[in-house]
Amino acid sequence: MSQLILARGVSHYFGSKKALDNVDIELQPGKPIALVGPNGAGKTTLFSLICGYLQPSEGEIKVLGHRPGSAALFGQLSALPQDALLDPNFSVAQQLALYARLQGFSQRQAKIETQRVLELVNLKDTADSRAKELSHGMKKRICIAQALLGSPKLVMLDEATAGLDPANARAIRELVSALSTETTFVLSSHDLSELERLCDRVLYLQQGRLATHQLDSQTEQLAYLTLQLREQNDHVAAALKALPHVVSVDNSQRNEFVIGYSSEGLSEAMDIALLTLCHKQNWRYRALINGHTLENQLFATGA
Numbered sequence: 136m137s138q139l140i141l142a143r144g145v146s147h148y149f150g151s152k153k154a155l156d157n158v159d160i161e162l163q164p165g166k167p168i169a170l171v172g173p174n175g176a177g178k179t180t181l182f183s184l185i186c187g188y189l190q191p192s193e194g195e196i197k198v199l200g201h202r203p204g205s206a207a208l209f210g211q212l213s214a215l216p217q218d219a220l221l222d223p224n225f226s227v228a229q230q231l232a233l234y235a236r237l238q239g240f241s242q243r244q245a246k247i248e249t250q251r252v253l254e255l256v257n258l259k260d261t262a263d264s265r266a267k268e269l270s271h272g273m274k275k276r277i278c279i280a281q282a283l284l285g286s287p288k289l290v291m292l293d294e295a296t297a298g299l300d301p302a303n304a305r306a307i308r309e310l311v312s313a314l315s316t317e318t319t320f321v322l323s324s325h326d327l328s329e330l331e332r333l334c335d336r337v338l339y340l341q342q343g344r345l346a347t348h349q350l351d352s353q354t355e356q357l358a359y360l361t362l363q364l365r366e367q368n369d370h371v372a373a374a375l376k377a378l379p380h381v382v383s384v385d386n387s388q389r390n391e392f393v394i395g396y397s398s399e400g401l402s403e404a405m406d407i408a409l410l411t412l413c414h415k416q417n418w419r420y421r422a423l424i425n426g427h428t429l430e431n432q433l434f435a436t437g438a
């Protein structure tokens with residue numbers, strides 16, 4: 136089977152500005168892939184190259200064995216760009232059916248496919264509404280429905296849940312998760328906790344250069360827990376360090392501690408020992424995370 140995304144020495148220039156610098160990617164189909172990085176790091180540029188909206192200035196990129204933009208990828212790859220727009224004056228069903236027809240569905244199949252994707256995003260009732268009558272969040276979900284027409288193998292979603300309320304954002308995450316056995320999603324977002332929940336592979340761009348992260352590679356020698364407390368407490372780091380088997384404590388940010396410990400010969404699970412300590416010390420905890428948070432993996436120096 137062809138690789139999902141293969142990039143070899145890909146660079147992209149806008150005039151003299153090098154937006155992507157010698158990027159190599161080799162990704163197989165599977166669980167969702169996060170595309171992250173600070174503003175201006177080159178995420179949209181990479182997104183556009185994979186979709187075939189831009190051509191690389193140098194290097195080669197292949198999606199499912201084909202050059203992005205080629206006819207062979209028609210119906211196999213779809214994208215929700217950050218600024219995706221619907222026509223305000225046509226009904227939702229008319230627009231989706233048109234896109235389905237463009238993908239080669241017959242008129243009858245296009246109607247069925249339109250209903251199917253609207254059901255997926257839980258917006259069946261909006262079929263006859265015009266886009267201008269819908270809220271921002273509803274429009275976003277319709278655009279996601281559009282990206283799902285024809286069940287493509289690769290779906291690129293740029294900031295898919297930006298501007299959605301928590302319940303709708305969660306519904307989209309659940310949808311991505313549920314469809315992930317059939318479709319590989321590439322999700323670009325600044326919401327690291329969202330990506331952390333969904334993805335086990337990360338493409339991290341920094342000034343146009345790529346570092347691929349496999350999430351949370353716990354070694355056999357050392358395991359990590361991240362403890363987030365509700366309020367500031369003195370002496371937390373010292374008390375954590377005094378626990379048996381704890382090797383390192385990193386105060387990664389305010390009220391957050393990354394605890395490295397040796398799992399060899401543990402008599403009591405470390406999470407239980409930590410919660411017992413919180414209880415004894417009267418520390419109220421907000422979260423206890425197995426491993427590092429994605430934010431710490433990407434940005435913290437000591438993590």
Ligand SMILES: Nc1ncnc2c1ncn2[C@@H]1O[C@H](COP(=O)(O)OP(=O)(O)OP(=O)(O)O)[C@@H](O)[C@H]1O
Nearest residue numbers: 149152153154172173174175176177178179180181
């Ligand atoms: N059309 C363009 N013309 C000139 N420079 C551009 C153009 N598009 C992007 N750039 C530059 O290329 C670099 C990468 O931009 P890109 O939009 O890919 O970053 P990004 O990671 O998507 O950023 P953000 O998180 O802010 O959306 C930036 O320095 C940007 O200024």
